[in-house]
Amino acid sequence: MALNKQTILAQLLAHRSVRQFKKKPLTTQQVETLVEAAQHASTSTFSQQYSIISVTDPKVLTEIAEITGHSWLLNSGHYFVMVADQFRNFQIAKRNNADPFILHTTDKFLAAVFDAAIATENIMIAAESMGLGATIMGSILNDSNRMIQLLSLPELTFPLLGIAIGYPDDEPELKPRLPQAMMHFNNQYHLTPEMPNLVDYDQLLAEYYQSRSTHRRAETFSHHIISELSRDRRVRSDLLHNIKAQGFLVD
Numbered sequence: 001m002a003l004n005k006q007t008i009l010a011q012l013l014a015h016r017s018v019r020q021f022k023k024k025p026l027t028t029q030q031v032e033t034l035v036e037a038a039q040h041a042s043t044s045t046f047s048q049q050y051s052i053i054s055v056t057d058p059k060v061l062t063e064i065a066e067i068t069g070h071s072w073l074l075n076s077g078h079y080f081v082m083v084a085d086q087f088r089n090f091q092i093a094k095r096n097n098a099d100p101f102i103l104h105t106t107d108k109f110l111a112a113v114f115d116a117a118i119a120t121e122n123i124m125i126a127a128e129s130m131g132l133g134a135t136i137m138g139s140i141l142n143d144s145n146r147m148i149q150l151l152s153l154p155e156l157t158f159p160l161l162g163i164a165i166g167y168p169d170d171e172p173e174l175k176p177r178l179p180q181a182m183m184h185f186n187n188q189y190h191l192t193p194e195m196p197n198l199v200d201y202d203q204l205l206a207e208y209y210q211s212r213s214t215h216r217r218a219e220t221f222s223h224h225i226i227s228e229l230s231r232d233r234r235v236r237s238d239l240l241h242n243i244k245a246q247g248f249l250v251d
């Protein structure tokens with residue numbers, strides 16, 4: 001499959017998360033291609049500090065649907081969980097009588113998060129290039145402890161993101177992004193507490209939310225950010241504890 005630069009850019013600029021899928025599983029070859037695309041992403045110090053778990057057991061998928069509140073994942077053609085992973089490198093250290101302390105540090109937890117996140121985006125881009133659609137799911141963190149149990153995750157691993165992938169059964173509208181002046185700066189950070197209100201972007205997003213084909217609502221970007229703040233604080237309040245319990249952030 002030959003993609004020229006223009007088609008890659010056009011695909012990136014046309015990205016939408018897809019949450020409705022045709023009932024058609026991905027083939028083993030498609031799954032392997034997606035994993036290969038993930039593997040070719042850059043990784044910090046080439047330490048490849050993440051793993052991917054394909055979840056195919058319907059019981060586990062049902063539990064993940066409950067944890068995330070996203071029952072539609074059960075219609076996806078494949079489900080990945082991206083895992084921060086220093087366990088593998090810990091075994092290499094142990095076998096070579098090297099001090100593994102560094103693998104437990106904040107720095108190495110962040111490196112594993114970067115690696116897994118960048119690999120996640122590679123899977124998204126690869127999937128879209130194959131005519132598939134997908135949605136990343138941070139909501140697996142609603143119950144990270146349960147995720148750790150479900151996937152038998154050992155010390156020095158942590159579940160970060162799910163990815164539901166499949167054949168799109170709808171064509172969501174493109175979500176407008178922030179104006180670049182509000183997020184791309186020269187040399188120094190430019191926003192101040194006196195920054196202007198996002199009037200035009202709020203209006204643009206309100207039009208998007210009102211005109212899209214599903215889940216129409218009256219909402220601006222500012223509104224959206226404020227409503228995100230009213231989430232139940234107890235959900236995910238165990239994150240730091242669970243990350244530490246997995247052996248990370250010891251410094």
Ligand SMILES: Cc1cc2nc3c(=O)[nH]c(=O)nc-3n(C[C@H](O)[C@H](O)[C@H](O)COP(=O)(O)O)c2cc1C
Nearest residue numbers: 015016017018068070135136137138139140161175
């Ligand atoms: C780290 C991360 C976590 C996300 N978690 C969820 C999620 O749990 N559920 C969901 O429906 N979408 C999730 N998304 C998708 C975002 O909602 C989506 O990317 C955003 O609304 C922009 O829409 P678009 O991807 O269609 O452009 C997540 C995206 C990212 C990057």
